[in-house]
Amino acid sequence: MKKTVFESICNDLEGILETENIKKLPKTYELIGDILIIYIPEELSRWKKEIGNAYLKNFKRVKTVLRKGYISGEYRKPNFEYLAGNGTETVHIENKIKFKLDLSKVMFSSGNIKERQRMSRISKKDEKVIDMFAGIGYFSIPIAYHSHAYVTAIEKNPQAFYYLKDNIKLNRVENRVKVINMDCREFSGRGDRVIMGYIQKTNEFLEKAFEIVKKGGIIHYHQTVVEKLYPDAIYSEINTVNKNYEIISMRKVKKFSPGVWHIVADIKAI
Missing domain, CATH: 3.40.50.150 (Vaccinia Virus protein VP39)
Known part of the structure; x- marks a missing residue:
């Protein structure tokens, strides 16, 4: 039986993370254009780059993985942490509308x-x-x-x-x-x-x-x-x-x- 994306991510991180930490990996995510945003709990921060690379490898249409942060200030600026990939500018399509944006500068x-x-x-x-x-x-x-x-x-x-x-x-x-x-x-x-x-x-x-x-x-x-x-x-x-x-x-x-x-x-x- 073909593995799910999450199962493949867990397999890639075996030997890097202990079993109890693999259970804490995010199963949900936000996809904006070809940029994946995931939540990584603080206790997994030590392995954030390895986790980011594992998600990047297994989400075939994703070019960049960001760690979910917070939105702040008058301009509602996103504070996401770069984990893996290339670039934070993307085009998100919904309801026949194309939204071009840079997730390091503006929110979505x-x-x-x-x-x-x-x-x-x-x-x-x-x-x-x-x-x-x-x-x-x-x-x-x-x-x-x-x-x-x-x-x-x-x-x-x-x-x-x-x-x-x-x-x-x-x-x-x-x-x-x-x-x-x-x-x-x-x-x-x-x-x-x-x-x-x-x-x-x-x-x-x-x-x-x-x-x-x-x-x-x-x-x-x-x-x-x-x-x-x-x-x-x-x-x-x-x-x-x-x-x-x-x-x-x-x-x-x-x-x-x-x-x-x-x-x-x-x-x-x-």
């Missing part, structure tokens, strides 16, 4: 795939959409490509902005997406739909979102919230800046950390 969350798919078809044709935190085009490009809306994509981070421009060309939506490299709080304009694809401090930008959305328009408000405070904490944040609204829907996107959820609320300005 596979856990948000359902939300990106939902947003890709939520707009009406020729609708005016403002993406306040465009990143590399996570929402802007799928909306322009699938919904044929007009998108103003605002991104402050120069490294993310570089890939945003590249991805617009790569997906041939230049006539549908306008890019602006600036802090979204400095933007002046109005839209039918406003996307707030940021978390943890999104409430600091909510007043601006209400300022730029047209009456009757929709704000897609992403935020993190402690589970026991959901959804009351979200209503409280919105009420602090504006009371003329209606929640169309609110959902959990994914688990952010123990006891904390990443959520999105669809808010109608009235």
